[in-house]
Amino acid sequence: MQEKRISKKPGYSLLTVDEEIHEFVSGDSSHPESEEIRKFLVCIIDSFRDEGYTPHTSNVFHDIDEEEKEHSLSYHSEKLAVAFALLRFKDRRTIRIMKNVRTCRDCHCFLKHVSGKFDKEIIVRDRNRFHHFSNGTCSCQDYCLNFCLGLDSTKVEAHCASVRTSRPPNLAAKELMALVL
Numbered sequence: 001m002q003e004k005r006i007s008k009k010p011g012y013s014l015l016t017v018d019e020e021i022h023e024f025v026s027g028d029s030s031h032p033e034s035e036e037i038r039k040f041l042v043c044i045i046d047s048f049r050d051e052g053y054t055p056h057t058s059n060v061f062h063d064i065d066e067e068e069k070e071h072s073l074s075y076h077s078e079k080l081a082v083a084f085a086l087l088r089f090k091d092r093r094t095i096r097i098m099k100n101v102r103t104c105r106d107c108h109c110f111l112k113h114v115s116g117k118f119d120k121e122i123i124v125r126d127r128n129r130f131h132h133f134s135n136g137t138c139s140c141q142d143y144c145l146n147f148c149l150g151l152d153s154t155k156v157e158a159h160c161a162s163v164r165t166s167r168p169p170n171l172a173a174k175e176l177m178a179l180v181l
């Protein structure tokens with residue numbers, strides 16, 4: 001398990017604005033505005049908590065405690081990208097993000113809240129599909145999430161196998177951005 005954790009490729013998100021690409025890596029604080037982004041992100045998450053948002057920690061490794069799970073979820077790359085976009089590009093209605101791995105349940109829920117509360121359209125192209133968040137909902141209608149929560153292991157396995165085979169090839173970042181734009 002430990003080895004798996006170390007070799008796991010970090011998730012990253014690319015945000016494009018006016019042909020400029022901003023890269024965010026999960027849990028990474030090397031971005032020049034990292035401190036400001038993280039502070040803002042914590043404020044947003046806390047405000048959502050008051051409205052009933054609870055971080056979904058079930059996708060996180062189970063060998064760490066609940067507080068740490070929430071902490072590691074808080075800095076997933078798409079959350080950092082969205083916080084940065086909200087801070088920096090206040091006038092824009094649409095936020096476009098490309099993510100190299102699948103968006104987790106918690107980020108999916110978080111992005112729905114952001115689209116509703118900040119009146120933003122958010123388009124995320126993750127490893128498996130497009131998500132278009134608007135008015136607190138997503139175009140995928142939580143397809144994967146509901147399916148996997150059905151807890152029918154045969155169905156889930158078949159579904160995951162089909163997702164694996166229909167996955168887009170591992171394209172270069174530039175090619176992936178072309179899919180989003």
Ligand SMILES: [Zn+2]
Nearest residue numbers: 076104106107
């Ligand atoms: Zn996440």
Ligand SMILES: [Zn+2]
Nearest residue numbers: 131138140142
């Ligand atoms: Zn979705």
